[in-house]
Amino acid sequence: MNPIRTEIRGHVFEVTLDRPNANAIDLATSRIMGEVFTCFRDDPELRVAILTGSGEKFFCPGWDLKAAAGGDAVDSDYGVGGFGGLQELRGLNKPVIVAVNGICCGGGLELALSGDIILAADHATFALPEIRSGTVADAASIKLPKRIPYHIAMEMLLTGRWIDAPEAARWGLVNRILPSDRLMTAARALADELASGPPLVFAAIKEIVREAEDMKFQDALNRITKSQFETVEKLYRSEDQIEGARAFAEKRDPVWTGR
Template sequence: MSDVQRRESGLVVEDRGQVRLLTLDRPERRNALSSAIQADLVEELLRCAEDGGVRAIVLTGSGPAFCAGFDLKEIREGDRRGERFRPPMNRPTRSLFEVATETPVPIIAAINGAAVAGGFELALACDLRVAAPGVPMGLPEAKIGMGANFGSVVLPKRIPMGIALELLYTGEYVTSEVAERWGLVNRLVPAEEVLPTALRLAETIAANAPISIRRMKETAVKSLELPLWQALRLDVGPNPYLSEDREEGIAAHLEKRPPRWTGR
């Protein structure tokens, strides 16, 4: 893969060492999620999962918005053509948000501007979120007759139920400052520092043992609703305890040198 590739859908893929930067580059549509860009994002996330050289992912948007959600113009055009509209989980393709959640490589959302509707759901599907001040966030689906399927499931797991339901029922937005107080935003930084901060955070993650990171993400995601005794014995993902990297990590620590991870 070359350093930078642009898909016809508007997705830009760039490798920065062991970090893969994915940019939604449809600023004229506020980076709305067309069918094509959703398909490309799913494909790219699956590739990242298979590529041992990719150890962290940063997802961002170009222009003034992170992502304004699904492409409503595309949906309306389909309605006018009489095309059947399928709910998110009844489609022949996998849900982008589901794939993001299950991708074993950590994903950081660099939220430079508005993250609303499906754009907010996309941010929620990421593991960590870095945002600029004053960014509007929310799920306005009730105002336009949509369902916020992913957000309705995930948001009550991230913040208190009453607050989540108020956001869902009213369709109103909150700012990134409020989202940070709720724990939805990991870091709130000046707008010009959003992407650099996200990339530095990704590089910090990428410097750690890849088997350990993948194990931690799979365990955290899949054990969330399990009783403690089941969660402790879940045993999903690669096993770092039996890996060569465990031996290397201990040796490097004791020898006071940087570790040389092999991913084995």
């Protein structure tokens, strides 16, 4: 049985983690996810991805400890894109929506943090319980203090305590909370909205945000004005740039082609 289900709806690519009983990720699954998200990255017809889990109890608890006990080493080759295919995937300049449909902890939370927008079912819960098993949530230790207040992130990392969806929203960990039966409807509506937008602009935004994260403001701005971001340079030389100006002048909706 394939642990990953995919579906294409127009320009939207849906990825569902489907590994009963908890959607945990072993090495084989991580490598498949890397291949799946690489295909998404490289297909010009695909503009937005949605990542979710099967069922209503688990989004993803992260690393499959049963597989680890059977010989899957935690420091093995996770495949292209690193753990879950997203954390280290280079050049992913398309929006990724994460629809958290249940328990989201450990590497599952790290995977969610690799997305751009996080929607959560109202019963979703979040934690980094690695401290209790004597391991470190390495990616979360880097990402989480940059996404939510430092002291809240450190409490989660140091104690492993669980937070519910309302608290996750209060700290800005998730964008929106939905009733579970409306989660995917909302994710798809948002994906369709993004898919109708300018893909070259989205690509430029993602590259700028990613590359500028550890740069001083002026240094990042100078890179933009000096055409040192490939996506920005492509945007300003594109047919879409002309189309956007024409559509504004003609008071109509633009037709984006990604060229």
